[in-house]
Amino acid sequence: MKWWGWGRDDVAFTHEDKPALGPFLGRHLGIDVAAHRARPVAFDALRIPDPSVTSRLWLALEQAVTDRFVSTDALDRVVHARGKSLRDLVHHRRGELGRLPDVVVRPGDEDELATLVHAALELDAVLIPFGGGTNISGSLEAPVHERRTVVSVDLARMDRVLEIDEASRLARVQAGASGPRLEEQLGVRGWTAGHFPDSFTHSTLGGWIATRSSGMQSDKYGDIAALTRGLRVVTPVGTMVVRPVPSTSTGPSVREMVLGSEGRLGIISEAVIHVHRVPPARATIGYLFGSWAEALAAMNELAASEIAPALTRVSDPPETAFSFATRKAPTVVDRVKDAALSQYLGRRRGLALDDACLAFVGYEGSERHVAAQKKAVARLFARHRALVLGRGPGVLYDQKKFDTPYIRDYLLDRGALADVSETAAPWSRLPTLYERVTHSAREAFAALGVPGYVMCHLSHSYHAGACLYFTFALRPAPERDELEQYDAVKSAIQQEFVDAGATLSHHHAVGTEHAQWLEQDISAPGVAMLHALLDGFDPGANLNPGKIVGAGQPDRERPASV
């Protein structure tokens, strides 16, 4: 993982094979894609404070995991200091590293994890679990004034599928398994977990659980809360074991307390999760709606129907335009098709390509099931004047679905800031929510006097509502702090979420980034419940302090004691 950006060092996003993208970005953000405006500071130029680890703690950590897996290496500490939120990227690129962890430890199994956790707690250190480091809600960063030793617990070595219970369709998996490691080990035995978040290539099972992740196919497989049954969590009072039962009425669910706990109750060691046989047939089909209103209505009707596809997604007109702009160089055939499509839309359906909404529906299962579902969706969408585009766009979507996070670095290099904010709300509120959020974002751009772009897709259709996923970008004015300008837009969007009755995040957790909206989302008594649980279970605030209920972090005022 790059210390200053997303993903692998040898992978980057480029406009060079996408002829329409440069002009598109020039038009909407006023940037020249050929010109680099900004670069991360050089690693050697970073000011990295010495780690503060007592010899007692060092010895205890070494005893737990052997010296090979206790690191105070500068790059290690920088990589483990934060996740990959836009704020994280900007700070890191500037060389503003925040409160670096003092030491990074890499346990190889649960025994080692438990030993190091108890040793660290004994010596009043702070523990922050680290999976793939992809969090975008500020869940991985130590409080800036933390004076105790901060230990980043990297779970990457704990990446094995330990057991598959074939009769129960359950797999026992170590928490540090990344998406690819998980699917690879399941795949050789003919299984899949079906969990594919955008961060899939780097994020881990433990991270998904700790932040209540959703994946692209969660319509079918369920989000991480639905597919996680059993848990083992190393806590201050021993290892918590949640049995992998399919359902239980055993009081307030402790399983659900760990889901979304961001390391504040302990460190997840392993989980027992649903697995499914790799489906014999899969298809992602593209559709084009004539308007956002028709697209929303169609998706709502689909959610209420007896059809249950694996993936539902529809982009608003600005995101549809962006999708078209990121296409690789079209062939002559493509051009002819495009012209024909445009004509068809205009003449036969009275639609303008500017209002078009590109949708994808994913199907999985037996050939027969996939065929029946496709047919039923085509019938349903036809009532909303949708055009079936076939498999082509779906194949493209599948190919580039994990590339999106690289775009932020590309834009940062060119002086633009891009980020996402997503939420969920009942179906009846989605049209207004959409109007208010896009309006507020554009007002924020105007108030700042900067070029900006906001686009949206609906994904994750449920019985009673769906997720709206907004992406926004702006080219900040050079005379003011860029993060201040970013905050103005991001805050405007998040505030509209909670004002419109939506939640602060559908699948990106609270962290520190969203904590200011928590009380508006779950009400003051809800925050009090979280305080009771978190403060009562971790009275010393050693477990990833300051996350979720960020205000009044008890740790910030404590004297150093390690």
Next chain:
Amino acid sequence: MKWWGWGRDDVAFTHEDKPALGPFLGRHLGIDVAAHRARPVAFDALRIPDPSVTSRLWLALEQAVTDRFVSTDALDRVVHARGKSLRDLVHHRRGELGRLPDVVVRPGDEDELATLVHAALELDAVLIPFGGGTNISGSLEAPVHERRTVVSVDLARMDRVLEIDEASRLARVQAGASGPRLEEQLGVRGWTAGHFPDSFTHSTLGGWIATRSSGMQSDKYGDIAALTRGLRVVTPVGTMVVRPVPSTSTGPSVREMVLGSEGRLGIISEAVIHVHRVPPARATIGYLFGSWAEALAAMNELAASEIAPALTRVSDPPETAFSFATRKAPTVVDRVKDAALSQYLGRRRGLALDDACLAFVGYEGSERHVAAQKKAVARLFARHRALVLGRGPGVLYDQKKFDTPYIRDYLLDRGALADVSETAAPWSRLPTLYERVTHSAREAFAALGVPGYVMCHLSHSYHAGACLYFTFALRPAPERDELEQYDAVKSAIQQEFVDAGATLSHHHAVGTEHAQWLEQDISAPGVAMLHALLDGFDPGANLNPGKIVGAGQPDRERPASV
């Protein structure tokens, strides 16, 4: 509701229209159905202590709900003292009333509820919410040594559907709505909640939520946790509002903390729940399997398939025999059919009726969907040698499904004790779990030297497992306390659940009845999490104290202060 038993005064279970039942009960429990052995004591003979309510509290309650809805009436207090567990029934019938509530209040809306809760907390009273009074886990009874004033908060007046959001398929409903009141108000507008627990006729939405209830059709509609989206809960620190969003990643779920909280975090005022259009077609089809092993295998395969029926249920041979024994007098045609069936099973399929397992699968949706599902299930079950019995048994099942709770009173009148214990486990563990539980129950009967019967059905099929629902009955020996003998059997069953990796209850909550197995179910750190939450949120232990985490109830040692 009868003060000493289940349901309406004018309804009772009888053997008189079931010619095979008397001989069946004689054979297995050694009871003579014609002879009454026991009767509840007369209400007038009950020793009812005076209520202890200070004039200050009385005045505050009256101000909250008006004097009409504050009651210290003896019958009111007796009815509100407990739920309807076998233990509750036996104690009440004996006139051992336990710690009666001092006063019963009936708020008419959330404002009244909030006013009375805050007044009662101000004066350090204990609050126990009461819905339909059907709980069978001891969740409604005050601790026996409680010295503070105990206020039973009966929510029956808060029984309205306040709003239906048709576009989102969500209804906002007051917590006191009973099953029939809820379905009646939804039904006139063409909707259903689809939640049908055995206790449906009396139990309430708030009670379902507070105990994590499941219903007969939960395979399709989801259990109460799945169908509850929004919540309003009156808590010590104000009214908690959970937004009715379809999903959220907002930290440990406060919604899930309220689910199963049994009044320990506050009193649920209303909920926003999923509703569905009343399906155009419905069918419950009966099937007969030749063995329990084949039945389990078929149900597992069904759960993994692309078919998603509304109800799945299969009885083991003893429960199948009991079902046959409770049939109304068969007609000549029935007898001919039975003989033909017996012959068919024996000759053509090599099966004995003694090993037969009666199954039901319920279908709902469009005519076309129901027909396709039925066909697919018939095909799948045929591979497991099942016989399709058609709609007849299903119609009978639908007719008598809510009568079951009356049987316990009928048996108590005849000197026998009957109760249920249910659990859930992964598919791979179900066969062993079943063997161990039935074996242990029969060993317990033998150790006691009493006649007993244990039977089981599988219901609620999930991706990774299912619920096993055991019913047991015994005729206790007269020389020892009957509850002691009951406990020996019940404990043997519950202990097998947790020993076999299953949960202590799939849908009957913890209460006080199951609290002793909680730590074995969710591990000591899990119990510590519950303590942190419950004790931290309600430090004075005013909210239904002693439930869920029952040990060391802080309230028991407190001096009276009201």
